[in-house]
Amino acid sequence: MTVTTQERPAPAATAAHGAARESARALLQLENLCKVFTTDEVETHALSGVHLEIRKGEYVAISGPSGCGKSTLLSILGLLDTPSSGRYLLDGVPVENLSFPERARIRNRQIGFVFQSFNLIGDLTVFENVELPLTYRGIGASERRRMVGEALERVSMAHRARHLPAQLSGGQQQRVAVARALAGDPLILLADEPTGNLDSTNGEAVMDLLHELHGMGSTICMVTHDPRFARHAERTVHLFDGRVVDERRER
Ligand SMILES: Nc1ncnc2c1ncn2[C@@H]1O[C@H](COP(=O)(O)OP(=O)(O)O)[C@@H](O)[C@H]1O
Numbered sequence: 001m002t003v004t005t006q007e008r009p010a011p012a013a014t015a016a017h018g019a020a021r022e023s024a025r026a027l028l029q030l031e032n033l034c035k036v037f038t039t040d041e042v043e044t045h046a047l048s049g050v051h052l053e054i055r056k057g058e059y060v061a062i063s064g065p066s067g068c069g070k071s072t073l074l075s076i077l078g079l080l081d082t083p084s085s086g087r088y089l090l091d092g093v094p095v096e097n098l099s100f101p102e103r104a105r106i107r108n109r110q111i112g113f114v115f116q117s118f119n120l121i122g123d124l125t126v127f128e129n130v131e132l133p134l135t136y137r138g139i140g141a142s143e144r145r146r147m148v149g150e151a152l153e154r155v156s157m158a159h160r161a162r163h164l165p166a167q168l169s170g171g172q173q174q175r176v177a178v179a180r181a182l183a184g185d186p187l188i189l190l191a192d193e194p195t196g197n198l199d200s201t202n203g204e205a206v207m208d209l210l211h212e213l214h215g216m217g218s219t220i221c222m223v224t225h226d227p228r229f230a231r232h233a234e235r236t237v238h239l240f241d242g243r244v245v246d247e248r249r250e251r
């Protein structure tokens with residue numbers, strides 16, 4: 001009796017192959033991504049055919065001049081916006097067909113977002129701000145307390161847990177925003193000009209924090225128009241007019 005290829009048992013080394021495939025697979029993968037905004041019959045091609053892969057544990061900076069599409073790209077990566085065409089695979093899953101609640105769920109669990117303007121809620125304490133996304137996730141109170149405590153420790157803000165955002169410096173507020181993004185242990189941290197509203201000392205401190213988090217294993221994609229900050233990342237992707245024009249490894 002002949003045995004066809006399909007009937008043969010799988011090769012024994014599947015575990016090793018599986019591990020190799022796992023490390024080779026991109027955590028985030030964009031293929032020929034385009035985004036067109038249409039307003040008053042004016043079409044803006046914010047992204048035109050972007051290819052990008054980010055692997056687990058990488059720290060990637062996206063840089064380029066104002067208006068080149070950086071925030072649009074990050075919003076799509078963070079499932080805050082949808083592309084006009086092209087593919088986006090997040091952890092191997094195509095996101096284009098996800099329902100609205102599925103997108104919200106993935107955003108809450110797998111994406112940590114840090115904005116230029118901190119976006120903390122003014123009448124909640126530091127602790128409550130970091131806790132809020134975990135509450136939406138249905139995590140119990142004692143587990144939430146543990147996760148918030150850990151996240152605040154990681155950004156050295158545990159001693160300000162009962163303060164309101166307005167009682168903190170800009171740099172401290174951004175550290176709290178980083179703690180909020182990290183508390184739920186997301187797949188990736190996305191940061192859009194995280195130092196844009198900070199003076200240079202506080203800006204450097206936030207950069208050092210991201211560097212440290214990367215050292216502890218976080219995957220980070222940061223947008224910046226400032227080449228000095230882009231150097232903190234392992235790899236820089238330069239955008240111009242919605243296209244990737246250059247990609248380089250910093251080290
Ligand atoms: N919601 C929107 N509606 C229309 N045009 C937009 C919108 N968001 C961004 N754009 C345009 O898309 C281009 C890229 O914007 P953006 O991604 O914010 O650039 P960057 O973050 O690099 O400064 C710009 O020309 C901008 O005016």
Ligand SMILES: [Mg+2]
Nearest residue numbers: 070071072192
């Ligand atoms: Mg922007």
